[in-house]
Amino acid sequence: MKRRIGEPQVPKGPQYAFFELMQRHVLNRGDRSLAALSKESGWSRQTWHKALRGPDLPNRDLVKALVEHLFPEQDGAEIRRRMVEETLAAWTAAVAERTFGSRADQSQTPSDTNVAKLFGAERTKPLDRANAPERQDRPTGAAVDSREAAESLFRWNHRKQRYNLPEEVRFYELLHSYYASAGRPPVRWITERMPKESPVTRSTLSEWLNGSGLPSYSERLRKALEVMRQYRPVTVDALEADAAEQDRIGEALTDAWGARPR
Template sequence: MKRRIGEPKVPTGLQYEFFQLMQRHVLNQGDRSLAALSKGSGWSRQTWHKALRGPELPNRDLVKALVEHLFPEQDGVEIRHRMVEEALAAWTAAVDERTFGSRTDRSESVPETSATKPLVTAEAPERRGQPVDRSLDSRDFEENLFRWNPAKERANLPEEIRFFRLLYEYYLSAGQPTVRWVAARMPEESPVTRSTLSDWLNGRSLPSSYERLQKVLEVMRQKQPVSDSELEADVSEQQKIQTALNDAWHARPR
C-alpha cells in the first residue's frame, strides 16, 4: 500500500493551499509514490516530499520543473502550460503570505482602473501624515508612484519600481484601457482577473510569469495599435518590461 504524503506542515492559508495543490497534481497524475517520482524525475524523494508538504516553500524554478514533470508535453502543451501557471500563481501567493503575513486583515476592495482616472497607490503615506498630491504629472510619476505598497507593508524595491513604472508607461502608451476591457479580451488559455490587473498596474503585486503578462500587453495594444514603423520600438519596450520583471523577482527577499 502506498504511503500517504500527509497534511502540509504549515498553518491553514495560502501556503497550505499551495502544498495542497501540488499534492492534488500528484494525485491526478497517477498518484505515484515518492520513490516512483524520484526515479522518474531525478530529484530525490526528500526534494519531492518537501515540495509537496513543506514546511519550507520550494523555489520558483523547482516548482515549475516539478509541475512540468507531472504534466509532460505529450499530455497536451496547453494543459501543461495552464497547470504550471496555476502552480506558480499559488506559489507567488504563498511566498507573499510567508514574507508579509496573512491577508485576512488586509483590504479586499480593489478599485477598478479607469481610462480617465490616474492610478495612484499612496494610501499608506497619507495615513502616516505624508499628504500626496493627487494631480501628479508625468514628471512627478517616478518619484511619487509605487514608493509604498500597503499590501506588502513595505516600500517597493528599486527593481520593483522600475518594473511597475515601465508597465504603467506601456499602459499609458496603449491608450489607458480599463481593466474590464483588458480582462474581457484575454484569451481563454491565459485568463486574468480585473483585480489582478489592477494590482499589477498599481504596484501591489508582480506577475508570476512573463508569458501571461505578455498576453496582457498584447491585449492592451489592441486599444491603440502601433504602426509598422513603430512595431520594432514596441517589441523593444516589451523586452524591457520582461527584463525588469526578472530583475524584480530576483531582488525580492527570500
Template sequence: MKRRIGEPQVPKGPQYAFFELMQRHVLNQGDRSLAALSKESGWSRQTWHKALRGPELPNRDLVKALVEHLFPEQDGAEVRRRMVEETLAAWTAAVAERTFGSRAGQSQSPSNGSVAKLFGAEGTEPLDTANAPEKQVRPTGAALESREAAESLFRWNPGKQRDNLPEEVRFFELLHNYYASTGRPPVRWIAERMPRESPVTRSTLSDWLNGRSLPSYGGRLRAVLRVMRQYRPDTVDALEADAAEQDRIDEALTRAWWARPR
C-alpha cells in the first residue's frame, strides 16, 4: 500500500491551502508514490516531499516545474496552463502570509498585483535582499579582471545581473568539473546525441555550463551527463565513481533550487 504523504506541516491558512493543493494535484494525476515521482521526474523524493508537505515553501520556479511535470503538455496545454496559474496564485498567497502574517486586524492588505509583482508571479525576479540591486551593471575593465581573479568562474550571473547563490555556484562548479573530466565535448555534439524524450538545445547547454541558468528537470540533466560520458568513456573500474559523481551533481541541483529566493 502506498504510504501517505501526511497533512501539511503548517497552520491552517494560505500556506496550508498551497500544500493541500499540491497534494491534490498528485492525487488527481494518478496518486503516484514519491519514489515513482522521483524516478520519472529526476527530482529527489525529498524535494517532492517538502514541496507537498512543507513546512518550508519551495521557490516559484520549482513549483512551476513540478506542476508542469504532473500535468504534461501532451495531456492538454490549456489544462496545464490553468493548473500552473492556479498553483502559482496559491503559492503567492502562501508567501504573502509567511512574509506579512495573516493581516488580522489590519485595515488594508497588499493588492494581488503588488504581491504578485513582489514575489515573481508575473515573471519578475523574486525579491532577494542579498542580491545585487536590480539596475546593477556588470563591472568592466580592471575592476572586472580583479573580480574574476578573486572569485569563482560561476559567481557572476550575467543573465540575472546578480551573484549566483553559493548553492548555485557549487552546482555549476560540479557540472563544469564533470564536463572537463569527459574531455569537454562540443555542445553541438552533446545536443545531437540527446535522447528524443530529453532534447536539449545548444543554447540551453551553454547556459548550464556557463552558470547562467539551472536545469529545471533533473532527469534531463542526467541524460546530458550520460551523453557527456560517451565522449570519453570510463573504464569498468571507474563506473561506480562516475555514478557517485552524477549523484553529487543531482543533489547539488536540488539544493540550488531550494536555496532560490521564496
C-alpha cells in the first residue's frame, strides 16, 4: 500500500495552498509513490517530499522542473503550460507570504526601507533560497561583488547553515547557467553516464547544483560538464565557446576553494 505524503507542514494560507496544489498534481498524474517519482525523474525522494509537503519552499526553477516532469509535453503542451503557470503563481503567493507575512499580519504596505532590509545587506537572518529575488544576468566571467552575491539564489548555504562566499556564489552561478544551457538533464541521467574513473553520486551532484557543496577537484567537475553537454550538444561553431565556458567554471572553482579560510 502506498504511504501517504501527509498534510503540508505549514499553517493554512498561500504556502499551504501551494503544497496542496503540488500534491494534487501528483494525485492527478497517477498518484505515484515518492520512490517511483525519484526513480523516473532523477530527483531524490527527499527532494520530492520537501517539494510536496514543506515546510521550506523549493526554489522556482525546481518547482517548474518538477511540474514539467509530472506533465510531459507529449501529453499536451497546452496543459503543461497551464499547469506550470498555475503552480508558479501559487509559488509566488507562497513566497510573498513567507517573506512579508500573511495579509492579516500586515497593517500597512511595507515601506521601501523595510523591503531593503528584507532583501539587502541589513537583514538579520537569511531568507530561504526560494524567497531570494530573481537574479539578473551578467556578462559571463564577470566578478561578483558583495551586493550581487547577497541577491543571488545561491547566497545562503542550507547544508552548512552559513552564507556562501562571493567566490563560491560566482562558481554556483556559472555552473547553474551552464546546466541550464545544457537543457537541465536529470541528475540520475548525468551520474549514470559519468566515467568509472570519475564517479559522482546523485546527492553530491545535487549539492553542486543547489549551491551547498563544492567539487573536490576540477577533473571530476570537467567530466560532469562534458556529460551535461551530451544532453543538449552544441554546434561545431560553438565548441570553442563551450570549452571556454568550462574553463571559466573551473577557474571559478579554484577561486572558491582559495577564498575559504585556511
